[in-house]
Amino acid sequence: MTINRRRFLGRSAAAAAILAAPMVRAQGQGNPNVVVVGGGAGGATAARYLAKDSDGAINVTLIEPTRTYYTCFFSNLYLGGFKEMDQLGHSYGGLAATGVNVVHDWAVGVDRDAKTVTLAGGATLPYDKLILSPGIDFVDGAVEGWDLSAQNAMPHAYKAGSQTELLKAQLAAMPEGGVFGMVAPPNPFRCPPGPYERVSMVAHYLKANNPTAKIIVADPKEKFSKMALFQEGWADHYDGMIDWIGSDFGGDIVAVDPANMTMTIDGEETAVDVCNVIPAMKAGRIAELAGVTDGNWAPVNAADMSTKADPDVYVLGDASQQGDMPKSGFSANSQAKVCANAVRGALTGSRVFPAKFSNTCWSLIAADDGVKVGATYEATEEKIAKVDGFISETGETSDVRKATYEESEGWYAGITTDMLG
Amino acid sequence: MARAAWTILAALCLAGPPKPALAADIAAGQEVFALCSGCHMVGDDARHRIGPHLNGLFGRVVAGHDDFRYSKGFERARANGLEWHADTLDSFLANPRAIVSGSRMSFGGLDDAEDRVNLIAFLRTFSDNPADIPEADPTATAIDHDLDPAILALVGDPEYGEYLSGECTTCHQAEGGDDGIPSIVFWPEADFVVAMHAYKNKDRNHPVMQMIASRLGDEEIAALAAYFATAE
Numbered sequence: 001m002t003i004n005r006r007r008f009l010g011r012s013a014a015a016a017a018i019l020a021a022p023m024v025r026a027q028g029q030g031n032p033n034v035v036v037v038g039g040g041a042g043g044a045t046a047a048r049y050l051a052k053d054s055d056g057a058i059n060v061t062l063i064e065p066t067r068t069y070y071t072c073f074f075s076n077l078y079l080g081g082f083k084e085m086d087q088l089g090h091s092y093g094g095l096a097a098t099g100v101n102v103v104h105d106w107a108v109g110v111d112r113d114a115k116t117v118t119l120a121g122g123a124t125l126p127y128d129k130l131i132l133s134p135g136i137d138f139v140d141g142a143v144e145g146w147d148l149s150a151q152n153a154m155p156h157a158y159k160a161g162s163q164t165e166l167l168k169a170q171l172a173a174m175p176e177g178g179v180f181g182m183v184a185p186p187n188p189f190r191c192p193p194g195p196y197e198r199v200s201m202v203a204h205y206l207k208a209n210n211p212t213a214k215i216i217v218a219d220p221k222e223k224f225s226k227m228a229l230f231q232e233g234w235a236d237h238y239d240g241m242i243d244w245i246g247s248d249f250g251g252d253i254v255a256v257d258p259a260n261m262t263m264t265i266d267g268e269e270t271a272v273d274v275c276n277v278i279p280a281m282k283a284g285r286i287a288e289l290a291g292v293t294d295g296n297w298a299p300v301n302a303a304d305m306s307t308k309a310d311p312d313v314y315v316l317g318d319a320s321q322q323g324d325m326p327k328s329g330f331s332a333n334s335q336a337k338v339c340a341n342a343v344r345g346a347l348t349g350s351r352v353f354p355a356k357f358s359n360t361c362w363s364l365i366a367a368d369d370g371v372k373v374g375a376t377y378e379a380t381e382e383k384i385a386k387v388d389g390f391i392s393e394t395g396e397t398s399d400v401r402k403a404t405y406e407e408s409e410g411w412y413a414g415i416t417t418d419m420l421g
Numbered sequence: 422m423a424r425a426a427w428t429i430l431a432a433l434c435l436a437g438p439p440k441p442a443l444a445a446d447i448a449a450g451q452e453v454f455a456l457c458s459g460c461h462m463v464g465d466d467a468r469h470r471i472g473p474h475l476n477g478l479f480g481r482v483v484a485g486h487d488d489f490r491y492s493k494g495f496e497r498a499r500a501n502g503l504e505w506h507a508d509t510l511d512s513f514l515a516n517p518r519a520i521v522s523g524s525r526m527s528f529g530g531l532d533d534a535e536d537r538v539n540l541i542a543f544l545r546t547f548s549d550n551p552a553d554i555p556e557a558d559p560t561a562t563a564i565d566h567d568l569d570p571a572i573l574a575l576v577g578d579p580e581y582g583e584y585l586s587g588e589c590t591t592c593h594q595a596e597g598g599d600d601g602i603p604s605i606v607f608w609p610e611a612d613f614v615v616a617m618h619a620y621k622n623k624d625r626n627h628p629v630m631q632m633i634a635s636r637l638g639d640e641e642i643a644a645l646a647a648y649f650a651t652a653e
Contacts, residue, residue: 228499253644330591337587351583356636358591360629374629390628408630410601414592 005146031059032347035127037107039064039096042133042332051099061101068161072357073329080201094421110290133316134284143281144255153258154275170274177212178273181263184219185278190327192225197363203238217244218265220252233365283319297321302379304342323383330360355379362408370405440591450543463547478505479548527611580646613646
């Protein structure tokens with residue numbers, strides 16, 4: 001276990017308090033304070049449920065740098081032309097109306113002894129309970145030849161927004177018969193079916209606009225989520241367009257050259273017109289700064305998502321190391337509600353109910369060809385453990401696949417409402 | 422207005438001393454249907470008479486038969502997108518001309534809410550197989566099930582239900598919106614309990630719902646039913 005606490009000693013507490021005053025709206029005096037860092041599926045949900053259910057008895061502050069939240073989920077559908085970017089954007093106004101104090105700033109430090117969070121703008125916020133839901137960052141040096149300075153030449157597009165738009169623009173600008181390259185990430189990573197849904201959506205776009213183009217995927221894994229379903233769909237819809245190279249064929253030995261736009265797989269260099277590099281991932285930086293990570297992720301207790309390192313610091317979603325749940329928006333939303341119930345109980349004495357988790361991931365392979373995988377989970381001493389699950393079957397009728405896609409649209413409306421009000 | 426109608430139904434189910442939520446009585450509904458059967462038929466041999474037959478009513482647009490001549494009032498209502506669901510049927514049966522002005526149906530309406538609930542439940546048995554999903558209408562109250570009456574009689578804990586509802590609202594909107602996944606708010610409690618046990622027992626075949634329901638005990642299903650029946 002790494003205990004690597006960073007503290008911000010450069011500013012006096014008084015100076016920080018002055019800075020904090022105008023920024024943070026006054027809430028109930030003497031109420032317990034919960035600070036939530038990160039306004040995605042985990043953090044937004046936790047903040048909303050805490051504010052909604054505590055009815056003013058808890059001061060809830062959400063720290064989120066962006067003013068518009070673009071969902072990672074469904075961003076592949078933007079690449080495929082099924083969604084516009086503005087359909088993926090959501091404001092935090094609903095959370096503010098629920099009573100959450102939404103502060104648009106970066107959390108840059110956590111002092112777990114003083115129980116404060118420091119913001120880039122200079123404020124220091126006290127907390128009784130701290131919920132971190134920072135999503136993912138990339139592991140340095142994960143793909144030879146690539147770092148964040150190369151993300152414009154070779155976008156990751158794995159945090160939705162400008163990167164996604166950039167990748168779409170590059171896709172649209174591909175020369176006739178060009179090559180779209182992808183470097184897929186090793187486990188564990190955000191959204192296990194995500195890279196393969198992306199391949200499907202890129203293929204869908206190319207089939208209509210650039211049908212002689214090719215897609216080449218270098219994958220460090222032997223198999224991937226919903227593999228049989230995707231491969232069936234690729235053969236049905238995009239025959240001959242997609243070349244997926246798994247680790248048994250050298251897909252794990254990959255290097256890229258952003259200056260010359262090449263990718264080299266197992267020693268063989270290929271010129272690419274677009275290269276989507278999705279590197280290995282780790283917990284968002286603030287989890288590491290708070291000293292609650294062990295290796296790349298933050299180990300948590302399954303019953304309430306509190307960290308193994310500190311019972312007053314919780315980690316939700318992608319950044320947590322919880323056991324069997326995939327890193328998905330659905331999972332983060334599910335974990336957030338368990339966490340909010342436990343935190344509220346600890347601070348106000350409200351009833352705490354047993355943890356229950358579930359997840360379902362929908363993926364779109366082609367127009368009206370949706371598939372899904374899901375499972376339920378329970379909290380054990382050791383981890384969040386899978387109880388039961390299901391997956392779409394190969395060879396399903398087009399009616400079933402269309403209904404699955406329509407269901408995913410319903411889920412999108414449901415989860416964004418559940419998160420943001 | 423449609424939601425207001427549901428609220429009335431939900432309120433009826435909650436009124437009075439602790440007892441099972443008002444379960445519709447299909448046999449009583451059949452007796453009420455005697456008021457309709459002069460003009461309308463239902464069942465295997467049903468055909469249009471003075472009024473259209475009433476099979477397959479639930480979930481379809483009003484005035485939906487191409488081979489029946491509807492009044493101008495009903496054609497207008499169809500153009501406006503009115504659909505037959507339990508809530509719209511309830512409003513229509515309470516005061517037909519308030520819902521479809523200019524209807525030729527010479528029927529003043531059913532004042533008794535219980536009569537309407539029973540009649541709607543009876544009519545529901547002539548609509549599509551309740552196993553079909555997704556369905557926006559609660560499978561009309563307490564039909565086609567062999568649930569232990571003790572399960573239906575359980576009084577749910579709405580506070581526990583509110584917590585458990587978090588697992589539902591990732592997909593089903595708490596405000597009752599329906600963008601591809603049906604609304605589950607304001608259902609009469611008995612409908613909710615029957616539907617969830619049908620998933621739990623795998624009588625309904627949606628994989629997500631079967632999975633979720635399989636994890637819920639009888640008390641938990643009762644708690645969810647109690648919460649969603651009155652959810653804001």
